[in-house]
Amino acid sequence: MKKIIIIEDTETIREELKIFLSKYGYEIDAPDQFENIIEYINRANADLILLDINLPVFDGYHICREVRKDSDIPIIIVTSRDSEVDELMSMNFGADDFITKPYNTQILLARIAAVLKRASKDQYRDVLMYHDLELNLSNGSINYKGKTEQLTKNELKILSCLIKNKGSIVSRDVLMEYLWNSNVFIDDNTLSVNVTRLRRKLEEIGIKDVIETRRGLGYMMP
Amino acid sequence: MKLKDYLKERFSCLLINFIGFFSLVCILLLLDIKGNVIFSILILWFFPLMSYILIEYMKAKKHYNHMEGLLESLDEKYLLSEIMQKPTCLEEKLFYEILRICNKSMHEHVNEYKNLQLEYREYIETWVHEIKTPIASSMLIIENNKSEGMDNIGQEIKKIDGFVEQALYYARSSHVSQDYLIKKFDLVKVINHTIRRNAKDFIHKKIDLQLDEINEEVYSDIKWVQFILHQIISNAIKYMKEQDGKIKIYAKKNKNNVILIIEDNGIGISEKDLHKVFEKGYTGEHGRKYTASTGMGLYLCKKLCQKLGLAISITSQLGVGTKVNITFPLSKFHLES
Numbered sequence: 248m249k250k251i252i253i254i255e256d257t258e259t260i261r262e263e264l265k266i267f268l269s270k271y272g273y274e275i276d277a278p279d280q281f282e283n284i285i286e287y288i289n290r291a292n293a294d295l296i297l298l299d300i301n302l303p304v305f306d307g308y309h310i311c312r313e314v315r316k317d318s319d320i321p322i323i324i325v326t327s328r329d330s331e332v333d334e335l336m337s338m339n340f341g342a343d344d345f346i347t348k349p350y351n352t353q354i355l356l357a358r359i360a361a362v363l364k365r366a367s368k369d370q371y372r373d374v375l376m377y378h379d380l381e382l383n384l385s386n387g388s389i390n391y392k393g394k395t396e397q398l399t400k401n402e403l404k405i406l407s408c409l410i411k412n413k414g415s416i417v418s419r420d421v422l423m424e425y426l427w428n429s430n431v432f433i434d435d436n437t438l439s440v441n442v443t444r445l446r447r448k449l450e451e452i453g454i455k456d457v458i459e460t461r462r463g464l465g466y467m468m469p
Numbered sequence: 470m471k472l473k474d475y476l477k478e479r480f481s482c483l484l485i486n487f488i489g490f491f492s493l494v495c496i497l498l499l500l501d502i503k504g505n506v507i508f509s510i511l512i513l514w515f516f517p518l519m520s521y522i523l524i525e526y527m528k529a530k531k532h533y534n535h536m537e538g539l540l541e542s543l544d545e546k547y548l549l550s551e552i553m554q555k556p557t558c559l560e561e562k563l564f565y566e567i568l569r570i571c572n573k574s575m576h577e578h579v580n581e582y583k584n585l586q587l588e589y590r591e592y593i594e595t596w597v598h599e600i601k602t603p604i605a606s607s608m609l610i611i612e613n614n615k616s617e618g619m620d621n622i623g624q625e626i627k628k629i630d631g632f633v634e635q636a637l638y639y640a641r642s643s644h645v646s647q648d649y650l651i652k653k654f655d656l657v658k659v660i661n662h663t664i665r666r667n668a669k670d671f672i673h674k675k676i677d678l679q680l681d682e683i684n685e686e687v688y689s690d691i692k693w694v695q696f697i698l699h700q701i702i703s704n705a706i707k708y709m710k711e712q713d714g715k716i717k718i719y720a721k722k723n724k725n726n727v728i729l730i731i732e733d734n735g736i737g738i739s740e741k742d743l744h745k746v747f748e749k750g751y752t753g754e755h756g757r758k759y760t761a762s763t764g765m766g767l768y769l770c771k772k773l774c775q776k777l778g779l780a781i782s783i784t785s786q787l788g789v790g791t792k793v794n795i796t797f798p799l800s801k802f803h804l805e806s
Binding site for chain 2: 257259260263264266267270301327328329330331332335347348349350351352354420423424427428430432434435
């Protein structure tokens with residue numbers, strides 16, 4: 248489980264982020280004291296830092312610079328300042344990414360995943376598992392008991408969204424929003440066509456009826 | 470400065486001299502003095518007087534012509550007192566002093582307003598950044614407690630966020646400020662960002678998005694362009710017909726520029742409104758019919774485009790649709806570097 252430190256002085260945001268990111272399987276550490284924050288970070292041994300800029304005691308830039316002195320831990324700056332100049336400043340202080348408030352949570356998740364992936368190329372495998380089905384995100388293929396099939400970008404995104412939400416119904420709108428948030432701008436009909444194709448490909452490697460249609464509600468992988 | 474006017478100014482002096490001379494002539498005539506003597510006295514009296522007036526006139530004319538020339542060459546006319554020659558004669562010295570004092574007082578006055586405006590702008594910027602924290606926390610709370618009601622609140626909060634953003638860019642737009650940074654970026658990055666931001670509307674209103682493959686690179690400030698594009702696309706969505714909405718985005722590359730075109734088949738703008746859409750606070754018929762029009766969106770687009778050196782134009786037909794063109798210049802210099 249990846250560990251994220253949230254350094255944020257607004258209590259509501261801190262707590263809600265904690266709930267939100269925990270739901271997506273991250274271990275969260277969110278200090279509410281900022282006096283010895285740099286020692287705290289060095290001790291915490293986390294995989295990623297979400298860092299606000301306006302903080303009591305030291306500002307985010309200072310923390311970023313100090314942490315960079317002896318650590319390569321990925322840092323994502325979260326701030327309400329949004330100009331290009333602010334972004335440039337953050338990057339110059341050694342941050343890996345920059346997100347402005349208020350953030351789209353799906354995009355926040357995507358950025359966190361991307362930064363973590365970049366940081367741990369070697370041990371991190373880009374594979375989603377669903378029972379015996381292997382979904383390889385890096386080369387866009389599915390693998391089931393030795394049989395392999397190639398997926399298109401759209402199919403890949405659809406399947407990964409359904410696997411991530413396995414056990415619960417994903418409505419068509421939510422599914423489409425997920426796709427749009429990852430730059431796949433498809434319409435309602437194309438979604439149906441893609442799901443049909445995806446089912447056929449899954450059948451071809453021997454998995455039947457794994458994507459259920461709930462009429463009027465959406466799709467689900469049990 | 471005309472000689473006639475100058476002489477008019479000295480009318481009283483000349484008149485007194487004439488009266489004096491006329492009285493003298495009367496006395497001389499009574500004393501039976503000869504005409505040629507009187508003529509000589511006339512010459513002796515008036516020659517120095519007229520020469521003096523003429524010389525003074527020429528000096529004054531030269532001086533004022535010089536000043537006018539200076540004034541003409543100045544962009545900021547109020548700087549005249551800083552660069553004009555120090556006067557030598559008493560009258561002009563006094564006048565010069567007065568001009569300087571007036572200027573100084575005006576500068577103080579202008580500075581006072583400058584500071585007020587700067588303070589106000591700084592306040593707006595801080596305020597915007599402060600209000601973003603509660604907006605961000607609200608969005609997270611909504612995300613963590615999903616329900617239909619929460620979702621609706623989320624939509625409203627998104628609108629608040631949009632208005633807050635407008636306020637920020639309004640504050641930025643009125644200053645040639647340090648807030649922007651021109652660099653190269655892919656046009657498609659900005660487009661994707663804006664589409665993602667409006668994804669919910671596209672999906673729920675079932676708007677058909679036709680997105681051409683756009684591979685152009687342009688030079689500008691990406692954040693400002695994102696703002697401009699968001700205003701245009703959210704307008705297109707706002708003024709969409711109930712059914713079969715369509716938005717088409719494509720780019721055209723010319724030798725010296727890239728034109729980004731956003732086309733919709735919405736309700737359109739009537740011809741008489743079209744030339745006013747970029748005016749501040751102008752909402753037109755649609756604005757009155759559809760809620761939430763402040764008339765600021767397009768005004769800001771135009772203003773920011775001007776600051777960034779982009780061209781923006783709108784063509785539209787009532788009931789058929791609207792087409793917005795944004796032109797990004799590409800200079801040879803940029804292409805080579």
